[in-house]
């Protein structure tokens with residue numbers, strides 16, 4: 001089993017942590033306010049979970065999940081993540097994150113921005129296109145007929161394999177959509193963003209399998 005280091009323990013971070021612990025992984029949680037603010041979540045997750053600083057969570061993780069408001073990624077120290085597989089779940093909401101010119105003009109993508117900051121890590125864009133409640137409710141064992149699939153994008157084949165293995169363990173098939181730059185096909189307001197997995201605000205999701213995800217990504 002793998003240790004998952006979480007930088008950000010909000011809606012997505014805590015959901016990934018719950019699924020990861022259920023799959024037998026250890027998790028190290030972190031946020032901006034300090035480990036003491038995560039005591040309740042750690043208590044709920046049990047002995048496979050602990051809280052730490054972002055640098056400690058990064059150092060401990062075999063896979064590190066950066067899941068913060070996009071405006072915050074550049075404040076996270078990149079050094080401890082060097083050499084690691086990094087899952088980038090982050091999306092761009094200018095009303096929350098401020099206007100980022102390179103994203104507005106389409107000259108880059110959120111995944112590439114995150115990769116530029118965490119230059120020594122192997123960034124895989126994943127888990128950004130599903131609402132956290134659907135992520136929780138749609139997890140299914142391998143081979144289930146109503147299993148959903150999630151797109152992954154990245155430049156490092158071995159890193160994508162590690163992420164696909166992790167996502168398989170927590171309940172999801174994956175669709176490899178190619179290099180990191182292809183994450184433009186899964187960003188906000190693309191066909192595969194949120195809606196295929198059910199109605200936003202209704203926690204019970206609707207499964208979206210690999211072929212549906214492939215078709216929606218191709219349509220972007």
Ligand SMILES: NC(=O)c1ccc[n+]([C@@H]2O[C@H](COP(=O)([O-])OP(=O)(O)OC[C@H]3O[C@@H](n4cnc5c(N)ncnc54)[C@H](OP(=O)(O)O)[C@@H]3O)[C@@H](O)[C@H]2O)c1
Pocket residue numbers: 007008009010011012013030031032033034054067068069070072073075076089090091092127128129130131132133
């Ligand atoms: N919500 C969804 O369903 C969903 C789905 C897919 C993707 N996403 C994307 O995934 C990211 C996280 O979304 P979310 O809904 O989970 O956000 P959230 O509930 O607001 O949680 C954000 C987490 O990031 C932490 N954080 C903020 N600044 C930090 C810093 N400098 N260092 C370390 N941790 C920091 C926060 O800690 P504090 O509370 O201590 O500040 C909090 O634990 C966003 O980019 C979002 O667009 C969200």
